Amino acid sequence: MMKNSHVFAALMGVSCLGCSSALAQDSGMGAVLSKPPGIERDRQVIEVPMDVRMGKLFIDATVESETRAFIFDTGSPTILTTDLAKALNLEIMGQNTGRDANGREVTMDVAVVETLAIGGLTFHNVPVLIFDPHQLELGACILDGGVIGSEILPGSVWTMDTEQGRLTVSAPGAATDSREASLTARLHDFGYPHTPVVDYSVGDVRDKAIFDTGSADEVVLFEGVADSKKVRRSIAAGTVVKGRGSDGVSAGGPGDIRDLHRFTLPEFHLGKDSIGPVRATTRETAPTLIGAAILDRYAVTLDYAAGQFILTDRASPMPRAPEPGYSVSVVNGAVTVTRLYEGTLAEQAGLRLGDQVTSINGHAFRDLDTGPVCEEALWLADTFDRTARAELVVERAGGPETIRIPKMVH
Known part of the structure; x- marks a missing residue:
């Protein structure tokens, strides 16, 4: 979905705040969070523009009197930034503790907004979590209003179509x-935060996955599933690429450096039908995720009223791009190599995990502690193409070294 999705992989954890299955609820907040919002429509079918930026889906929404850009994230509850919450003078009703994308506990304030409007669709009395993006180095670079999340999904039919650049929200039956649908599978709703859950299988292994548009990947298997012998036997021969790196900074802090794996699954079933082959990676925490990259091939419909997860072929699927062998992001005020895969052109050229990069293709990075960190991070995400020929200057003990990485051939 983008040239360098892992520049903001850190913020995948912000947007989902570890609510990939369900947030922990104390007895005081349970009733507040689980009460369904009211729905008011000015017409039966509403279409709103939806942009793809930095590997995220963005829509405009109005919370009470304030209109902002929000990440639309089906794997997250709705989250407002502290700046927006203060502008609205929201009353804090309590706190809620969940786990971030790296499995760390995170506690956030809870409030209820009177109205949340998306186009001609208005939700009433919506519970929201409140998060300060300034706690994270790049948080304010991507979070304007916050995140529109999954607790508003029940009661409507939601279609995400990145080919047309729109989000369609329909009343049930409208x-x-x-x-014609390419695939229809059962959609599960297990309660707050009402994340969309589907049944999947790899070989003889059956499990449940969240459809999480906060993840830029196609499929992210929970390691407990990926490590099973039956799943390993289902991986296409010769497709495994190993590496080391971090899953990014989440709300509770940076993820640990760990082993990384990418591989192809010839068959990946949702319900009874396969969408394979899919390119997959792994994550340390449950559950498995079906990410936003599936939108490169399909429009996705979440019909909560009918309990259906529906895929419809795009008229022109996006071609699969070559997989770069490395990722770079801003970490502690420096552009840093945060992922590196074995045997890739980047590794063969001499790039190392943890290298601090002072320039790329003549684009110099300076004074990120006090300078335009967001501009540089956005340049890395949306302008720098890791599949193209690249010349990186890195700092080593003996001084600057130039790493020349050839262009990738698909």
Whole structure:
């Protein structure tokens, strides 16, 4: 979905705040969080523009009197930034503790907003979590209003179509999409925060996954599943790429450096039908994720009223891009190599995990502690193409060294 999705992989954890299955609820907040919002429509089918930036889906929404850009993240509850919460003078009703994307506990304030409007669709009395993006180095670079999350999904039919650049929200039974579905699977709703859950299988292994648009990947298998013998036997021969790196900084802090794996699954079933082959990676925490990269091939519909997860072929699927062998991001005020895969052109050229990069293709990075860190991070995400020929200047003990990485051939 983007040239360098892992520049903001850190913020995948911000947007989902570890609510990949369900937030921990204390007895005082349970009733507040689980009460369904009211829904008011000015028409039965509503279409709003949806942009893909930095590997995230963005829509505009109005919370009470304030209109902001929000990440639309099906793997997250709704989250407002502290700046927006203060502008609205929201009353803090309590706190809620969940786990971030790296498995660390995170506690956030809880409030209820009177109205949350997306186009002609208005939700009433929506519980929201409040998070200060300034706690994270790049948090304010991507979070404007915050995150529109999954607790508003029940009661409507939601279609995400990145080919058309739109989000369609329909009343139950009012959907107008005449295209024939490619796949229909059961959609589960296990309560707050109402994240969309589907059944999947790899070989004889059956499990449940969240459809999480906060993840830029296609499929991210929980390691407990990926390590099983039956799943390992299902991996296409010769497709495994190993590496080391971090899953990024989440709300509770940076993820640990760990082993990384990428591989192809010839068959990946959702319900009874396969969407394989898929390119997959792994994560340390449960559950498995089906990420936003699936939107490169399909429009995805979440029909909560009918309990259906529906895929519809895009008219022009996006071609699979070559996989770069490395990732770079801003870490502690420096552009840093945060992931590196074995046997790739980047490793063969001499790049090392943890290298601090002072320039790329003549684009110099300076004074990120006090300078334009967001501009540089956005340049890395949306302008720098890791599949193209690249010349990186890195700092080593003996002084600067130039690493020349050839262009990748698909």
